[in-house]
Amino acid sequence: MAVQLSYRSVAGLTVANGPPQAGAANGFESPQGNIRTFQYSSDGSRLAWIGPEGVRIVNAASGEVVRDITNKTIMEIGFSPKGTFISTWERYQKPATDDGPPHRNLIVWEVATGRQCSSFTSKVLQSNWDVKWTEDERYFARLVTGEIQFYDTRVPVGAAEEAPGTNGATANPVAFRLKLDNASDFAIAPVAYNPAVAVFVPEKKGQPGSVKIFSLTAAVSNPNPAPLASKTFFKAEKAQFIWNGVGTAVLVLTQTEVASGNVNYYGDSALYYLSTNGKYDARVTLGDDGPIHDVHWHPNSGEFAVTSGRMPSQTTLFNPSCEPVFSFPRSHRNYLRYSPTGRLICIAGFGNLAGDMDFWDRRTLRKVATVHAPNSTFAAWSPDGRYLLTATLTPRLRVDNGYRVWHYTGVVVDKRDVNEMYQIGWRPDPTLGRWQDANNRELSPAPKGVEEANGESGAQTNGNGTAAASPAKPVRPAGKYIPPGARDRDASSAGVLYGRREEGGLPGLAGLEQHLERNAGGGSKEVPGYSRDGRDNRDNRDNRQGQGQGRRGGYQAQGGQSRDGRGGSTQGGRQGNRNNQPPPPSAPAPVNGSGSDASVVPPMPAPQHEVKDPAVAEAEKKIRTVQKKLKEISDLKAKMAAGQKLELTQISKMEKEADFLLEVESLTAGMKKLASSFN
Known part of the structure; x- marks a missing residue:
């Protein structure tokens, strides 16, 4: 069965089938015009987008319209886990009068009936604007000053209080509260039964930051329950929660805006592990200092992987005791994802890196393929765990917009060039990608791929030899210039x-x-850029230097009058050299093809330089540029050693020294190869 994906561009929203039957999805009428955003529900049952007239919600499988919410001012949407509810955010508007009710611009809707379950005032659109749900959709919560408020979705409409200000929207009463001073973020475990809630308090005024885990069941009856687990730490201004799939442990990635001592541009970062039973918590020990680029859990919840450190970075697998299990070779990578089945791992370098992607078999810990996806700004596994989607999106990059779908053997199985593409994503499908089944079968062979623009449809390398990619077309050898x-x-x-x-x-x-x-x-043409007169003038300069003559004056060659009055020498002058020694004898050659009384000119001695291959000259130019940067880095190191304070941009440049050294080595090797082929 083909998986489904959607993408948003300047032309509108397009719903398509992914491999193996890539093409337009049946039953969908793609909306045209300005589409602000789109989103699938977590279970993949529904698809919603914001159009010129408001929000449209459709059945993701058939395209049948489920609900329209007519409101031209809506800017963001967010589904509940099962797609039963949808949140909308519209731009806040000041009340008409000073004593008027505030505008309730964040609304929670029930999709099936279209009723407004709750509405709130949210003046600023932030990344965490949406409410957060329990997996069974019984409660949703939002953070306010000093507490987290939980709302019960089972409260009937009649029990809700009238909330004037947004077309009769209602605000359900708070079901219960979880109080914690200075809390800045929280996350609910993705399980239906007795979920836990992790809450982060940032470092403030010399007081350490902390993460505490509470039982949601205990918080129903007590607004100040005892935490199940807690961890305190410094250097933590913000945090990101990464729960495992069964909700028994959470990884907390803490960060600061500025690193201690300005040692790097990314700020300080650390990773902490906490279990919900309170029996184990620890800081994850990484190989070296440097930023933490990415963290991801295995689908079986018994392992996680971390990519960290200065480039080339290190990717390591850890067990639940935070002990390293396996470390991959260092490389320039900042992206890490297990496939939904957990059988494969993609380790890639996007953003300011080259776009190389490595596919590893988790069972054998052998590399399957390495491919090159330059300029990629987005990547995601398909729900079945067989394909990886990479895309180049606007406004991050405004050229070469489009997407590629890669089989894990490194073969491109689908590609589209899309003008001004803003967003793309797979339709989730929880019925696919069971990790229990994936480890019991062998990897499938490489499928037939679509031909890339450069004639390659396969991977650059193949580590296990079982999934050989399609060979690249032979490159015709370059002719002589x-x-x-x-x-x-x-x-x-x-x-x-x-x-x-x-x-x-x-x-x-x-x-x-x-x-x-x-x-x-x-009758032959004069070679562009080569002048006989220019050669004669060069000879004149050599002769004048040999006889002590200045640049000005009526110099005349020994053998006759100067050529066309410009001081150019004839036979006698051409025979002189800088040491005033006669040239070696050579056979005379007739000028203008005649043996008459024309002057006999011997062949010129070979100059000291030769024509270079343009590619070699370009490589030399690049090497000089990189060497100049290395010299600047050396000077910056000397300044730092002398105790001078460096700017963040200077420190960032110093961190790229290893990359520059590798670039010089690569350019030098390439230049030698070009020079040998040219000679």
């Missing part, structure tokens, strides 16, 4: 001038000048 002015010559003439040395061609400018001497007046 011939300047535009010489491309209409006959093959033998061009070969003499610009042929490779092993093919008998004369190297560089020496062969060019000898060829011009032999063929002067023969």
